[in-house]
Amino acid sequence: MIRSRKKYSRPRKPFDKARIEEENILRERYGLKNKKEIWKADASITRIRSLAKELITKSEEEKNAFVERLSKKGYSITSIQDALALNKEDLLKRRLQTVLHSKGMALTPKQARQLITHKHVVVGERIVNIPSYHITLEEESLIQLNITLKLPEKKKSKEEEIKEELLAEEEKAEEELIA
Secondary structure, eight states: OOOOOOSSOOOSSTTOHHHHHHHHHHHHHHTOSSHHHHHHHHHHHHHHHHHHHHHTTSOHHHHHHHHHHHHHTTOOOSSHHHHHTOOHHHHHTTBHHHHHHHTTSSSSHHHHHHHHHTTOEEETTEEOOOTTOBOOHHHHTTEEEOOOOOOOOOOOOHHHHHHHHHHHHHHHHHHHHHO
């Protein structure tokens, strides 16, 4: 079996306070498991930027194909310059976990992550249990929860119970008058 490579690189300065605080904010906002997920997003964006830099000198057809590919993935891009301006937050916003939370299917990003890992989320006809799965624009409308939530019944207040009893008595009285 071939060992797969790392898809990220660790920060050069392991104890840079500003970077650590920024990563903590991102980890909380997007409900990430650890900072490695942030580093992976940063590496992916770096790859996209390097492709964009290479395409600056290429033909218009190749540039348009690249921009179209990124816009189908859900990034708001209209030119190569927009691709160079992408950051890791743009990538983190397209993760299944974040999209699920932003659509209101989960109350928090952590709850969205739990629903995904417990196989309660369906994209199209497939069950997806990977929180870092990147959602395209086409798939965004196909996200569904595959769960029947058992919510506790709301207890009725005494006023509501009294109103229901009065309505029931009135209905009985009307039925007796009719009969």
